[in-house]
Amino acid sequence: MIDKGQDFDPTETPTGKYKAGKIREDNLANILSAAEEEFVQHGFRGASIQAIADRAGLPKANVHYYFKSKSNLYVTILNNIITLWNDFxxxxxxxxxxxxxxxxxxxxxxxxxxxxxxxxxxxxxxxxxxxxxxxxxxxxxxxxxxxxxxxxxxxxxxxxxxxxxxxxxxxxxxxxxxxxxxxxxxxxxxxxxxxxxxxxxxxxxxxxxxxxxxxxxxxxxxxxxx
Amino acid sequence: MIDKGQDFDPTETPTGKYKAGKIREDNLANILSAAEEEFVQHGFRGASIQAIADRAGLPKANVHYYFKSKSNLYVTILNNIITLWNDFxxxxxxxxxxxxxxxxxxxxxxxxxxxxxxxxxxxxxxxxxxxxxxxxxxxxxxxxxxxxxxxxxxxxxxxxxxxxxxxxxxxxxxxxxxxxxxxxxxxxxxxxxxxxxxxxxxxxxxxxxxxxxxxxxxxxxxxxxx
DNA sequence: CAAATAACTGTCCAAGTGGCCAGCTTTTCA
DNA sequence: TGAAAAGCTGGCCACTTGGACAGTTATTTG
CATH class of the missing domain: 1.10.357.10 (Tetracycline Repressor, domain 2)
Known part of the structure; x- marks a missing residue:
């Protein structure tokens, strides 16, 4: 598994005391899909969080709520891809x-x-x-x-x-x-x-x-x- | 041949009255090589003209003297690649x-x-x-x-x-x-x-x-x- | 219900971005 | 030699960038 980037797991709730709900799940999937498309189209540097947010139909700050940095979002996607292949x-x-x-x-x-x-x-x-x-x-x-x-x-x-x-x-x-x-x-x-x-x-x-x-x-x- | 982008040919001198010299030739080759590397590393959007200029050891404005826009520079490189293949x-x-x-x-x-x-x-x-x-x-x-x-x-x-x-x-x-x-x-x-x-x-x-x-x-x- | 936590977002900021321009120096060539 | 053109560049501008943060709303859970 590759570096996850400042050990931040977006599937976990901020404190972990209340359980992660369906909202989180949906938004995460949405953002990840939008980001994947954006990163493919423009590369890591060329992709903008604003554009990702627009694709996902969310305000930019909401993306930053789930992923603490652009790098964290990118690495999460790469990890998912590696996992997909390892499973396959x-x-x-x-x-x-x-x-x-x-x-x-x-x-x-x-x-x-x-x-x-x-x-x-x-x-x-x-x-x-x-x-x-x-x-x-x-x-x-x-x-x-x-x-x-x-x-x-x-x-x-x-x-x-x-x-x-x-x-x-x-x-x-x-x-x-x-x-x-x-x-x-x-x-x-x-x-x-x-x-x-x-x-x-x-x-x-x-x-x-x-x-x-x-x-x-x-x-x-x-x-x-x- | 693909679109050259606002018909601007960097191999030609501004007015064409004096002939293009060795300086132009050298700088063009320098910039093109630096830009190719930068575009490969970061994609079109992610590449910055400042970084290209730094690689070529020139001030940013000098890059804009030879190529009127980032797009023009990029398309010139793509054209060179196509030409390379067609010739080969x-x-x-x-x-x-x-x-x-x-x-x-x-x-x-x-x-x-x-x-x-x-x-x-x-x-x-x-x-x-x-x-x-x-x-x-x-x-x-x-x-x-x-x-x-x-x-x-x-x-x-x-x-x-x-x-x-x-x-x-x-x-x-x-x-x-x-x-x-x-x-x-x-x-x-x-x-x-x-x-x-x-x-x-x-x-x-x-x-x-x-x-x-x-x-x-x-x-x-x-x-x-x- | 109410307290706690998750979820959300408008606003701000420093640091870049591409590109323009005016004025400078160097080279060319009649 | 001198005028014309090529070559060069610092400074500027409007705009976008990633990200921080404070304040708000919605949801969960005892």
Whole structure:
């Protein structure tokens, strides 16, 4: 988990003596959603609390009532994104079938890009800008995560159940190619002359990526198996 | 070419009667480089002209002498990036060998990510934020570019010289996977525990991407041919 | 009910922001 | 050499920024 910023938890009531009510819950969700949109559109520095408040339909001071600083609000959102991903990607083991496992990973990642495009974008912006709030997360949790998956793939390769490829690169490839449809949706949709993604398009994308990447790794994509 | 912003060309002298000198040339390059860095780090809204001037070692008013507005400066940089790419990617034709052509494309794109990472990042930020300055470019030049390449691939596929894959998706896949090493360098390098890319690493990346993507498209990567 | 706490917000402030301008110095070139 | 143009910049302005705070209202709970 990344630094929460001056240990201030907006889900808790000021003193904690009376319980946090539905009002708090609603407003928090509202502000977080508005802020996510604003941060994606203008970055951390470029986003203004006034604009976030306007989006949420609240006075500016109300935003400051729930989040003691702009930084605190931003870090809270980043934390939610990390949590979302940690919850989403379960473990793969040596005993799994390589093709099934990679296919499932690709499809989950595509689905996530489709269901949470703003989370993907905000994460991307943060990384492009040098990941000032995420470097520790990369160095610890994420590096561990990648190495564990890479090791499983190494063993598949050693057993001849998968082609000889660099497992870390495979993870980056899956990461980048799936991410792209969320982060660059404006470019993708404009070039394909569409207004927004539709369900069949999302499945086509997943099928395509699974086909090319798995074949490229010497595997047979499950959805093409006889 | 995208909108230049109130038709103001910073490479031209105020009246055009005396010729533009080396001073102008140097300062322009200086400011553009400083601005590129600043825009990548903080986005358009978050970047400040004062900070750009500080990076370039000039007074703020001097930046405004060369670029009449922040927007003008930003659009100039985006235009330079587009020009860089247009100059870089020449045409592929039906007569080319599919494997050679795609391999060359991947390698050129990886090289560009390595030589101009900031250009790649700034472009990415702009697209993620909804591409307010690039939508026209996508709709016209870039869409044409993609369709032309896709058509060439279609003919390769029809002739059985390449596997049955969606050519537009192939272009997106190459685009995203190569781009990733520039845009997400912080994440990639931190996870791989490196300080910066080295030449052998760049070649490994190109080899890997060429291997997986070409194989995935039913082709044999040139560097693996006997 | 009433006391306690949560929830809310108008107002203020110092520190920036982009951009303009008038006047200055330096360079160019006939 | 001298006039014209390029190059430069300190100071200014109206406006926005994040955030603090005091005072108010609404809700909770004994």
């Amino acid at each position: 990607f379960d473990t793969i083991t040596e005993d799994d079938d390589p093709a099934e496992a990679l296919d499932a990973f690709i499809r989950k990642k595509v689905a996530l890009s489709y269901s949470h495009p703003r989370a993907s974008k905000l994460f991307a912006m943060e990384v492009i800008q040098g990941a000032p709030h995420l470097k520790d997360y990369f160095r610890s949790d994420m590096r561990t995560w990648v190495r564990a998956r890479a090791q499983v793939m190494e063993s598949w390769i050693a057993q001849g159940r998968m082609g000889k490829v660099d497992p870390v690169q495979v993870i980056f490839l899956i990461w980048s190619s799936t991410q792209h449809y969320a982060d660059f949706d404006t470019q993708v949709l404009t070039i394909m002359n569409r207004a927004e993604y539709e369900h069949d398009m999302v499945e086509n994308i997943a099928n395509f990526l699974s086909q090319v990447i798995l074949t490229g790794c010497g595997l047979t994509p499950p959805h093409l198996k006889g | 990617f020449d045409t592929i034709t039906e007569d080319d060998d599919p494997a050679e052509a795609l391999d060359a494309f991947i390698r050129k794109k990886v090289a560009l990510s390595y030589s101009h990472p900031r250009a790649s990042k700034l472009f990415a930020m702009e697209v993620i934020q909804g591409a307010p300055h690039l939508k026209d470019y996508f709709r016209s030049d870039m869409r044409t570019w993609v369709r032309a390449r896709a058509q060439v691939m279609e003919s390769w596929i029809a002739q059985g010289r390449m596997g049955k894959v969606d050519p537009v998706q192939v272009i997106f896949l190459i685009w995203s996977s190569t781009q990733h090493y520039a845009d997400f360098d912080t994440q990639v390098l931190t996870i791989m525990n490196r300080a910066e890319y080295e030449h052998d690493m760049v070649e490994n990346i190109a080899n890997f991407l060429s291997q997986v993507i070409l194989t995935g498209c039913g082709l044999t990567p040139p560097h693996l041919k006997g």
